[in-house]
Amino acid sequence: MRVNVSSHDLKVLDHKHHLHPFTDHGALGVDERRVIAKADGVWLWDSDGNRILDGMAGLWCVNAGHGRQEIVEAVRAQMSELSYYNTFFKTSHPPVIELSEMLAGLTPDHINMVMYGSSGSDANDTILRLVRTYWALQGQPDKKVVISRKNAYHGSTMAGASLGGMGPMHSQGGLPIPGIHHIDQPYWFGEGMMTDMNEDEFGLWAARELERAIEEIGEENVAAFIAEPIQGAGGVIVPPSTYWPEVKRILESRNILFIADEVICGFGRTGEWFGSGYYDLKPDLMTIAKGLTSGYLPLGGVLVSDEIAEVLHRENVEFFHGYTYASHPACCAAAIANLTILKREGLVERVRDQIGPYFQKQWKALESHPMVGQARMVGLFGALELVPDENDLKKRFANEGKVGTITRDHSFSNGLVMRAVRDSMIISPPLSISEEEVDLLIASTRKTLDDAWNDVR
Ligand code: PLP
DSSP: OOSSOOHHHHHHHHHHHOOOTTOOGGGOOGGGSOOEEEEEBTEEEETTOOEEEOTTHHHHTOTTOBOOHHHHHHHHHHHHHOSOOOOOTTOOOHHHHHHHHHHHHHSOTTEEEEEEESSHHHHHHHHHHHHHHHHHHTTOTTOOEEEEETTOOOOSSHHHHHHSOOHHHHTTTTOSOTTEEEEOOOOTTTTGGGSSSOHHHHHHHHHHHHHHHHHHHOGGGEEEEEEOSSBSTTTOBOOOTTHHHHHHHHHHTSOOEEEEEOTTTTTTTTSSSSHHHHHTOOOSEEEEOGGGTTTSSOOEEEEEEHHHHHHHTSTTOOOOOOOTTTTOHHHHHHHHHHHHHHHHTTHHHHHHHTHHHHHHHHHHHGGGSTTEEEEEEETTEEEEEEOSOTTOTTOOOSSTTHHHHHHHHHHHHTTBOOEEETTEEEEOOOTTOOHHHHHHHHHHHHHHHHHHHHHHO
């Protein structure tokens, strides 16, 4: 790192040489960008010296909070012992073995194997190849189609973005790739409310979209259904309570694999170790990343049921797939240290029993604000639906996304990182957040809503 470079000069260099992900560069002026220079706990400091509350835990990943020296130390020690080796061709190494055992202790009883990658996106690529390979090995090579949902997010690689249901992503690069089918999502506030169904009926209807799709495509052609227990990047979409029980019923009577994408929901975000646990789901495969290392180093993976592992373990079977940096020793060491912290400090149970309910109560109270149509939160992630008229919740702002962006900019000026998804505001702070920090976060949110409301009403 260069020292003594001014904040402005850093921004100039960033502007000159750095192509950012998911960014409209034409609209991003040099001084509009923020350079995050330091972090500790739930706090960030930018290169101009401002202190900002990280209400998004980075990108929904810093579950243990920033600045944990225990993780830094574990990585340092691992780097000096064995900084790299792979797990291809009959080799392994101690940290990946220890981590895999640890993960098997956290997952449902029928899931005991893990295949690693470096991110949630590449883990979902692995899954797409793996489920098709599984069915081919079972003598059913036609079972190739994966059913997913509109407005789902499963990553940015070709398979990840195709499995995801984001229209703007599909519009670039000729996506989705063949063999992916998208059904409607269980988004009550955004879509269900506009129909003549009540919330429970809408949840059943959305679940039965899966049944209808299976019938249309033919069960003999469907490999799997993939879903986030709660859609994160789509807008923290908490399904109606009728949704998951009905999906479970449909899946139980079909010979189709169920993939739970736990990249955001996993590792405590819902107050359970996995979102599948929160909804009592029984996935065959689970995608993990983010909270696995709390983002300290990149690591992702696919958790695999015994039934699938047994097929892959047969003699003369080889899954021709793997990444150089999968199960990187330093990343595994970071994950072990991170999971040790989550367990020792009881951070997951704390979300379920203490800080989650404390936060949820104050978040729900934001519904009294004239611009908030709905405030929802599960565990420690939530959304605020912004509306122009609190007396007509079906009304939306013109130019979808504009008010969300205005609100997000005010939020940052008020010392809080929130994310805008269309015209809803998203929050997902580190699980280590204290009650005092929740109070500060809520106060900043109220101020932000007032500032934005002054601009738009
Ligand atoms: N799956 C879900 C549910 C996600 O939210 C994300 C990222 O936000 C991904 C997959 C992709 O993970 P990554 O960004 O690590 O590739």
